[in-house]
Amino acid sequence: MEIIDFIKVIEDEFEDLTPGTLSPYSVFRDMDGWSSMHALIFVALIDTTYDVLLTGEELKSCITIKDLFDITVLKINGGGINA
Amino acid sequence: MNDLKGKQFFITGATGGIGMVVVEECLKRGAVVFATGRNESVLDAQILAHPEFTFIPADLTNPDDLSSLIKLLPPLDGVLFGAGIIDPCPIKFIQQKHIDAIFSINFDSICLLTSLLAQKKLLKDKSSLVFLSSVSSEFPYKGGALYAASKAALEAYAKGIALEFSPKGIRANSIRAALVETAMFEKTKNALTTEEIAEVVSAYPLGIGAPLDIANAVLFLWSDLSSWMTGSVLNLDGGLLLNSKK
Numbered sequence: 001m002e003i004i005d006f007i008k009v010i011e012d013e014f015e016d017l018t019p020g021t022l023s024p025y026s027v028f029r030d031m032d033g034w035s036s037m038h039a040l041i042f043v044a045l046i047d048t049t050y051d052v053l054l055t056g057e058e059l060k061s062c063i064t065i066k067d068l069f070d071i072t073v074l075k076i077n078g079g080g081i082n083a
Numbered sequence: 084m085n086d087l088k089g090k091q092f093f094i095t096g097a098t099g100g101i102g103m104v105v106v107e108e109c110l111k112r113g114a115v116v117f118a119t120g121r122n123e124s125v126l127d128a129q130i131l132a133h134p135e136f137t138f139i140p141a142d143l144t145n146p147d148d149l150s151s152l153i154k155l156l157p158p159l160d161g162v163l164f165g166a167g168i169i170d171p172c173p174i175k176f177i178q179q180k181h182i183d184a185i186f187s188i189n190f191d192s193i194c195l196l197t198s199l200l201a202q203k204k205l206l207k208d209k210s211s212l213v214f215l216s217s218v219s220s221e222f223p224y225k226g227g228a229l230y231a232a233s234k235a236a237l238e239a240y241a242k243g244i245a246l247e248f249s250p251k252g253i254r255a256n257s258i259r260a261a262l263v264e265t266a267m268f269e270k271t272k273n274a275l276t277t278e279e280i281a282e283v284v285s286a287y288p289l290g291i292g293a294p295l296d297i298a299n300a301v302l303f304l305w306s307d308l309s310s311w312m313t314g315s316v317l318n319l320d321g322g323l324l325l326n327s328k329k
């Protein structure tokens with residue numbers, strides 16, 4: 001899985017985001033109108049798309065899109081904060 | 084209400100923030116406590132060693148665990164149905180697995196357990212059943228539709244029990260709690276920004292709840308002081324709903 005595809009999945013989900021605005025180093029909590037609902041959508045999106053369930057603690061530990069991507073890849077490969 | 088000497092209670096979710104405090108309060112008052120949960124290791128060593136305390140580990144969504152558990156219970160004066168999970172999920176992403184996960188513990192397991200308790204005649208006449216519901220059953224929050232629905236179903240089920248079991252004087256009431264400081268709240272906090280947490284907390288005129296606030300209400304509903312209450316839903320919310328129309 002490439003980070004570029006991961007970003008595309010996110011941009012497709014958040015229709016208000018202009019494609020191409022997110023980079024691996026974007027701080028996702030700085031997205032316009034960020035709220036707890038966005039956090040839930042990130043977790044659900046990653047669960048549905050990659051069959052990876054991030055815990056609240058894992059989400060909390062992520063700052064950038066790349067952090068989210070890295071932890072998702074780690075969990076696809078059987079790792080995780082508590083692994 | 085203060086003296087529970089010799090009375091026998093069963094508490095599910097006893098390894099959780101609220102259940103654990105209910106266990107402590109019961110033991111302090113001389114009750115005999117049977118408790119269940121999955122993760123026994125979180126319980127205080129003193130409680131585990133208490134002569135009037137019996138812990139029966141069980142995953143309440145597992146039918147084998149349920150039937151083993153039921154064999155170990157004595158006739159009961161009161162039950163607290165406290166086990167539950169919150170697992171938020173935006174509606175657009177809901178799959179069968181999410182519905183199953185929430186409903187299997189928050190609702191299905193309680194129906195099966197109450198049915199078994201009745202079949203095995205483990206509910207004494209005039210016993211009192213208490214169900215832990217949530218204000219979200221009436222005032223849902225974004226991402227919590229499944230949780231809210233499971234608690235609304237639970238409240239309706241508790242009313243059904245109140246009606247069916249009334250000939251034996253068995254009472255059934257729900258506590259509709261707002262935010263209580265437990266692991267469940269900690270989990271919720273992980274998804275919130277600092278500003279959102281502050282906003283949530285500031286909506287409570289009396290502050291958010293402590294497990295003891297709920298335990299006190301459970302003891303009241305188990306006691307004769309509430310002997311004319313059945314099929315009720317008790318709001319315990321630190322005044323949160325006073326602000327609900329703003």
Ligand SMILES: NC(=O)c1ccc[n+]([C@@H]2O[C@H](COP(=O)([O-])OP(=O)(O)OC[C@H]3O[C@@H](n4cnc5c(N)ncnc54)[C@H](OP(=O)(O)O)[C@@H]3O)[C@@H](O)[C@H]2O)c1
Pocket residue numbers: 095096097098099100101102119120121122123141142143144164165166167168188215216217218259260261262263264265266267268
């Ligand atoms: N805290 C709140 O703000 C709040 C507000 C309103 C209503 N409530 C309700 O109050 C109840 C207790 O909440 P809490 O705050 O004490 O939650 P908690 O600390 O997260 O504890 C949840 C309890 O449920 C048990 N449980 C979960 N799944 C289970 C399963 N499959 N089999 C057996 N036990 C299971 C857990 O056991 P293990 O940990 O051992 O697995 C634990 O004992 C819940 O029904 C909740 O919905 C809580």
